[in-house]
Amino acid sequence: MKVFAIDPGNVNSAYAVMETRSGQDYALLEFGKHPNKECMERMIDWIDREYHPDRVIVERVASYGMAVGREVFETCEWIGRFSQEAEKYVPVDYIYRKDEKVTICGNMKAKDSNIRQALIDRFAKHDLKNGRGTKKDPDYFYGVAHDVWAAISVAVTYLDMQQEILNRAPQLQVRVTGHGGSTPQ
Numbered sequence: 001m002k003v004f005a006i007d008p009g010n011v012n013s014a015y016a017v018m019e020t021r022s023g024q025d026y027a028l029l030e031f032g033k034h035p036n037k038e039c040m041e042r043m044i045d046w047i048d049r050e051y052h053p054d055r056v057i058v059e060r061v062a063s064y065g066m067a068v069g070r071e072v073f074e075t076c077e078w079i080g081r082f083s084q085e086a087e088k089y090v091p092v093d094y095i096y097r098k099d100e101k102v103t104i105c106g107n108m109k110a111k112d113s114n115i116r117q118a119l120i121d122r123f124a125k126h127d128l129k130n131g132r133g134t135k136k137d138p139d140y141f142y143g144v145a146h147d148v149w150a151a152i153s154v155a156v157t158y159l160d161m162q163q164e165i166l167n168r169a170p171q172l173q174v175r176v177t178g179h180g181g182s183t184p185q
Contacts, residue, residue, distance in 0.1 A: 005155035010074035014147035056086035
């Protein structure tokens with residue numbers, strides 16, 4: 001499965017394109033942070049490719065009773081714009097920040113730094129401090145900075161959640177049929 005994941009913002013948005021290779025081995029194909037219109041163009045460019053993403057995944061804003069400002073409402077507008085454009089071509093799904101915290105770190109109290117370190121621990125091959133490596137010896141996250149970490153987190157969370165559903169499918173079938181899915185004789 002290939003996904004185009006977006007960490008939306010009111011002015012700029014970050015994106016990451018990830019693909020499942022086998023199990024929970026994911027390839028980071030492209031990433032960036034651009035003004036929203038340019039990020040939309042990158043999304044459309046990926047959708048127009050022969051090997052386009054299977055889904056666009058957008059991080060949604062969640063309010064927990066706190067007052068929010070203009071920037072949050074403008075971000076919500078961009079979430080709608082990204083979704084509306086992508087839905088013309090591929091399915092769109094949404095991830096909340098709490099899903100990322102629980103899926104990647106196993107803890108609702110996780111902070112951005114905890115999520116980043118969990119991603120480095122999981123995917124980095126040799127640069128276990130920042131996961132980037134150097135120009136001469138790049139690691140998995142070479143070139144990743146700032147909000148791109150959040151876009152990668154959106155992609156990893158979605159792919160992990162889908163993998164969990166696939167892993168539970170045989171168990172669900174056993175529960176439903178009561179006999180491992182085989183027809184009683």
